[in-house]
Amino acid sequence: MKEKIAFRDAQKECIDGQALRKYQLERLKETVGHALRTPFYQHRLNKVGIRSSDDIRSLKDLERIPFTTKDDLRESYPRGLLATDMKKVVRVHTSSGTTGIPTVIYHTQEDLDNWTELVVRSIVACGVTSDDVFQNMMTYGMFTGGLGLHYGAERLGALVIPSGSGNTKRQLQLMKDFRTTVVHATPSYMFHFSSKIGELGFTVEELNLKKAFLGAEPYSENTRKKIEEFFKIDVYNSYGLSEMNGPGVAFECIYKTGMHLWEDAYILEMIDPETKKNLGDDTQGELVLTTLCRQATPLLRYRTRDLTTVVKGNCPCGRTHRRISRIAGRTDDMLIISGVNVFPSQIEQVIMKIPEVGNNYQIYLAKEGALDKLTVKVELYSKLFSGDLQDLERLKRKIQDELRASIVITPMVELHEPGSLPEFELKAKRVVDERIKI
Amino acid sequence: MAKQINIFVDNRAGRIQKIAESMSLANINIRALAIQDRGEFGLVKLIVNKPDKAVLALQEKGFACGIKDVLAVVMEDKPGGLYQLLKTFPEEGVNILDAYGFAAETIKGSVFFIEVKDPAQMTAFLQGKGYKVLTDQEIYEL
Numbered sequence: 001m002k003e004k005i006a007f008r009d010a011q012k013e014c015i016d017g018q019a020l021r022k023y024q025l026e027r028l029k030e031t032v033g034h035a036l037r038t039p040f041y042q043h044r045l046n047k048v049g050i051r052s053s054d055d056i057r058s059l060k061d062l063e064r065i066p067f068t069t070k071d072d073l074r075e076s077y078p079r080g081l082l083a084t085d086m087k088k089v090v091r092v093h094t095s096s097g098t099t100g101i102p103t104v105i106y107h108t109q110e111d112l113d114n115w116t117e118l119v120v121r122s123i124v125a126c127g128v129t130s131d132d133v134f135q136n137m138m139t140y141g142m143f144t145g146g147l148g149l150h151y152g153a154e155r156l157g158a159l160v161i162p163s164g165s166g167n168t169k170r171q172l173q174l175m176k177d178f179r180t181t182v183v184h185a186t187p188s189y190m191f192h193f194s195s196k197i198g199e200l201g202f203t204v205e206e207l208n209l210k211k212a213f214l215g216a217e218p219y220s221e222n223t224r225k226k227i228e229e230f231f232k233i234d235v236y237n238s239y240g241l242s243e244m245n246g247p248g249v250a251f252e253c254i255y256k257t258g259m260h261l262w263e264d265a266y267i268l269e270m271i272d273p274e275t276k277k278n279l280g281d282d283t284q285g286e287l288v289l290t291t292l293c294r295q296a297t298p299l300l301r302y303r304t305r306d307l308t309t310v311v312k313g314n315c316p317c318g319r320t321h322r323r324i325s326r327i328a329g330r331t332d333d334m335l336i337i338s339g340v341n342v343f344p345s346q347i348e349q350v351i352m353k354i355p356e357v358g359n360n361y362q363i364y365l366a367k368e369g370a371l372d373k374l375t376v377k378v379e380l381y382s383k384l385f386s387g388d389l390q391d392l393e394r395l396k397r398k399i400q401d402e403l404r405a406s407i408v409i410t411p412m413v414e415l416h417e418p419g420s421l422p423e424f425e426l427k428a429k430r431v432v433d434e435r436i437k438i
Numbered sequence: 439m440a441k442q443i444n445i446f447v448d449n450r451a452g453r454i455q456k457i458a459e460s461m462s463l464a465n466i467n468i469r470a471l472a473i474q475d476r477g478e479f480g481l482v483k484l485i486v487n488k489p490d491k492a493v494l495a496l497q498e499k500g501f502a503c504g505i506k507d508v509l510a511v512v513m514e515d516k517p518g519g520l521y522q523l524l525k526t527f528p529e530e531g532v533n534i535l536d537a538y539g540f541a542a543e544t545i546k547g548s549v550f551f552i553e554v555k556d557p558a559q560m561t562a563f564l565q566g567k568g569y570k571v572l573t574d575q576e577i578y579e580l
Contacts, residue, residue, distance in 0.1 A: 380446055380502045381502075382446075382497065382500070382501065382502035382503075385446055385502040385503065385504055386504045387443075387444035387481075387503065387504025387505060387506045388444070388504070388506070389444075389474060389476065389481055389535070389536075392446070392476070392479070392481075393476075414478045414479075415446075415478065415479050416448050416478070416479065417446060417447060417448045417453075417479075417500070417501070417502065418500050418501075418502055419500045420448055
């Protein structure tokens with residue numbers, strides 16, 4: 001038997017189509033008005049004849065606006081997309097750019113409040129209440145996954161344990177001692193738990209887990225089932241990206257038939273990544289999102305690079321916001337390693353700056369237990385080799401440190417003989433991903 | 439002072455054979471060889487009769503290599519010989535980075551190759567203790 005359908009704000013969540021479109025148009029006009037305050041959008045929008053919010057007369061006018069890409073964000077670093085007075089900004093989140101220059105999203109207090117409200121709405125849809133104990137095992141800090149859910153659960157009135165990621169034994173102890181009912185983690189971390197729980201002296205029965213929010217990396221329906229059966233819990237999928245605040249963009253409800261994308265906060269479009277033409281529902285395409293309630297960094301028609309499908313039909317929960325399916329892949333070469341987004345170009349940039357290594361490299365991904373393991377293989381540049389072993393060890397550490405500074409995660413670094421890795425010119429596979437899809 | 443060639447190699451089958459092959463083709467005689475294993479890679483250490491020529495031959499084959507000065511100390515080929523020699527190192531506070539040796543018929547003794555941070559200083563010290571430290575020419579003539 002399913003649990004009870006609950007709403008944070010039934011009126012907003014079950015809004016009828018016509019009212020939603022009217023609301024979206026109002027918000028879009030306002031968002032365009034905000035966007036026109038940034039040098040970036042002023043230039044972009046003026047070029048297509050949009051000089052004020054009054055030039056947006058219907059939702060159809062959205063199609064006149066060019067897409068915004070991650071590169072646009074990077075090129076506008078650090079303030080080119082800031083639409084408010086810096087005094088009103090209360091938080092900034094940056095995320096990895098494709099080339100080492102990060103992308104930056106600013107938030108006013110109102111922006112954060114709106115974001116938090118979307119998170120509350122999302123977790124209520126999964127049946128979380130103020131009686132729950134929520135253990136947040138996602139990384140805190142610049143990574144939006146941790147803070148986003150943290151504030152949402154806190155505002156709902158749940159007991160929040162901000163445990164962050166890592167330290168499996170302590171996590172289990174916290175779960176047991178505080179009777180944790182809901183956890184938030186990456187699917188591979190949950191898998192890791194299932195393999196370690198016995199070894200660490202705990203049993204599923206002595207815990208009080210009921211639900212898990214798993215996200216930040218793709219996983220299959222099969223993985224959901226395995227984790228649900230092992231822990232005897234319900235697992236809910238979620239979707240978000242830091243450019244669109246973070247978690248709380250789209251979330252499953254208790255019916256688990258796709259993630260409701262909150263259409264009063266984002267305009268959802270699906271495009272063919274090649275032709276860039278809009279696609280109808282039920283066709284897989286790239287998700288394009290426009291923010292509707294963000295003052296500091298409004299983004300218009302942002303290409304998420306995520307491939308998904310809009311789920312047809314109505315959800316039994318009564319919410320009218322359309323659902324998107326699990327993310328099927330990416331339209332760029334972004335890698336998701338332990339929930340962290342990494343572009344091969346970031347790794348390449350670091351390697352190219354180190355004179356002691358050659359230009360060939362290989363990114364090798366494998367699983368170590370349930371967790372991701374990244375190995376970066378580089379070639380020693382023969383002319384700069386002194387013959388000292390200590391120099392080699394120092395070089396490995398240097399590469400490791402610089403990669404960690406750029407991509408946040410710490411890779412294993414392997415040194416190889418000059419000419420031993422597949423050559424650049426031969427369009428060799430730079431990335432070898434041997435992780436089993438979960 | 440003795441010249442040792444340090445060659446960077448991947449830890450995979452056939453690499454030492456490749457080194458031996460290039461030495462053979464260049465008509466270079468290998469007097470001693472040691473391997474320092476470091477996981478995915480290692481250092482192959484060679485004492486040869488023509489170090490400069492050997493380095494060129496190796497570089498031509500794409501190897502990353504460098505020449506290091508090492509101590510080549512003659513010691514008695516009998517029980518306790520190595521112990522007597524090594525006892526002197528802590529006196530100077532010198533740490534041995536790597537070492538290997540072989541017994542040489544022609545000098546009725548053993549030659550011990552020792553890598554230290556400052557081989558020149560250690561040569562003078564060992565000579566003061568009465569040890570013979572071979573020059574590169576003397577090693578090749580063994």
